[in-house]
Amino acid sequence: METRHNWTKQEILDIYNKPFMELLYEAATVHRQNHDPNTVQVSTLLSIKTGGCSEDCGYCPQAARYHTGVEGNDLMSVNQVKAEALRAKEAGSSRVCMGAAWRNVRDGEEFENVLEMVRTINRLDLEVCCTLGMITENQAKRLAEAGLYAYNHNLDSSEEYYKEVISTRGFEDRLKTIENVRKSNVTVCSGGIIGMGESEEDRAGMLVALSTLNPQPESVPINALVPVEGTPLADQEQVSIWDMVRMIATTRIVMPETQVRLSAGRTNMSREGQAMCFFAGANSIFAGDKLLTTPNPDVNEDMEMFKSLGLNPQKPFEKKPQRESVDATDSKYQNLGEKPKWSRPGHVIERNLTAQQKRKPQV
Ligand code: SAM
Ligand code: DTB
Numbered sequence: 001m002e003t004r005h006n007w008t009k010q011e012i013l014d015i016y017n018k019p020f021m022e023l024l025y026e027a028a029t030v031h032r033q034n035h036d037p038n039t040v041q042v043s044t045l046l047s048i049k050t051g052g053c054s055e056d057c058g059y060c061p062q063a064a065r066y067h068t069g070v071e072g073n074d075l076m077s078v079n080q081v082k083a084e085a086l087r088a089k090e091a092g093s094s095r096v097c098m099g100a101a102w103r104n105v106r107d108g109e110e111f112e113n114v115l116e117m118v119r120t121i122n123r124l125d126l127e128v129c130c131t132l133g134m135i136t137e138n139q140a141k142r143l144a145e146a147g148l149y150a151y152n153h154n155l156d157s158s159e160e161y162y163k164e165v166i167s168t169r170g171f172e173d174r175l176k177t178i179e180n181v182r183k184s185n186v187t188v189c190s191g192g193i194i195g196m197g198e199s200e201e202d203r204a205g206m207l208v209a210l211s212t213l214n215p216q217p218e219s220v221p222i223n224a225l226v227p228v229e230g231t232p233l234a235d236q237e238q239v240s241i242w243d244m245v246r247m248i249a250t251t252r253i254v255m256p257e258t259q260v261r262l263s264a265g266r267t268n269m270s271r272e273g274q275a276m277c278f279f280a281g282a283n284s285i286f287a288g289d290k291l292l293t294t295p296n297p298d299v300n301e302d303m304e305m306f307k308s309l310g311l312n313p314q315k316p317f318e319k320k321p322q323r324e325s326v327d328a329t330d331s332k333y334q335n336l337g338e339k340p341k342w343s344r345p346g347h348v349i350e351r352n353l354t355a356q357q358k359r360k361p362q363v
């Protein structure tokens with residue numbers, strides 16, 4: 001069946017709410033028509049710049065304004081990154097995803113260092129992904145030239161619910177960044193979080209926004225909120241495994257060719273729960289005992305799970321060939337010293353303000 005780019009919210013809601021067995025069967029069928037159901041892509045996350053972020057994302061332990069115990073750190077060195085990437089490769093990952101707690105990329109020394117990290121990891125024959133916040137077209141092209149394979153930039157929720165979670169940046173700028181990445185030929189990784197208090201309509205709304213992109217993202221991470229103390233969403237109830245399976249199955253049906261990533265929240269899922277997610281069409285995970293700042297299952301446990309389910313890790317560059325890394329000296333693209341004006345809506349989100357005002361108890 002041809003990939004559709006005109007899904008409506010009602011159609012997606014109807015899929016999401018199908019009787020569970022029907023939904024699972026349909027998703028597993030679409031999955032088999034488009035992918036090898038026994039292959040799962042494995043990525044390792046690496047937080048190259050942790051904490052101290054200026055934004056007010058209600059879910060995020062790295063936002064400086066909340067009191068979460070995550071310390072702000074400087075950008076890692078290229079050598080440190082290389083050592084971590086080698087460890088990830090030895091542990092069986094085909095991709096390294098470097099995350100930075102930035103609102104957007106700024107031209108300058110730090111970005112030049114990130115470009116060097118991209119070249120270094122690509123030359124280790126690993127797929128390299130970055131998630132650095134909003135980027136311009138020129139920045140995306142420079143990353144592409146350095147050998148970037150994928151750029152992660154999540155829509156996180158529906159356009160409507162986004163406003164309930166974040167006030168310092170707008171949904172439109174997320175879409176604009178994805179458009180910029182597309183112009184660079186780097187693959188797009190974009191998904192979201194469930195369990196933030198959003199409705200089923202919001203979940204469907206997010207899938208409308210993602211599935212109507214043409215082309216659809218090559219990778220769609222579905223995160224279960226990891227509620228972190230000190231963040232505005234700390235008291236959210238753990239999302240149920242049934243909702244997670246429904247969300248993954250629906251994502252698989254509306255985006256048949258994409259790699260659907262079973263992302264944050266696996267430490268709270270049983271092996272049986274995760275197996276249902278794989279059956280429903282998830283074919284990618286983050287491995288390694290840490291996500292960016294929160295825990296993730298142990299690599300050995302994951303490998304045992306793969307063995308018991310007969311799953312095999314996907315090889316690097318299986319979906320799209322490796323691109324050459326161009327040295328900084330041979331670059332076609334200049335550092336433009338851009339100062340882009342990304343939006344800052346600035347509306348009031350009560351629970352974000354409350355979390356910001358709360359002080360840690362004095363000991
Ligand atoms: N600063 C960049 C940005 O916001 O695009 C990149 C890093 S940011 C931490 C990447 C993604 O991590 C977010 O878009 C969100 O989907 C996910 N994330 C952050 N905190 C999370 C949490 N507590 N639970 C689940 N996912 C989370
Ligand atoms: C994505 O969708 N999930 C990853 C990755 N992309 C960057 C991040 C999850 C972060 C969970 C919270 C933390 O560890 O700080």
Ligand code: SF4
Binds near residue numbers: 054056062063103
């Ligand atoms: Fe900063 Fe990204 Fe966390 Fe938002 S999600 S606070 S932009 S690190």
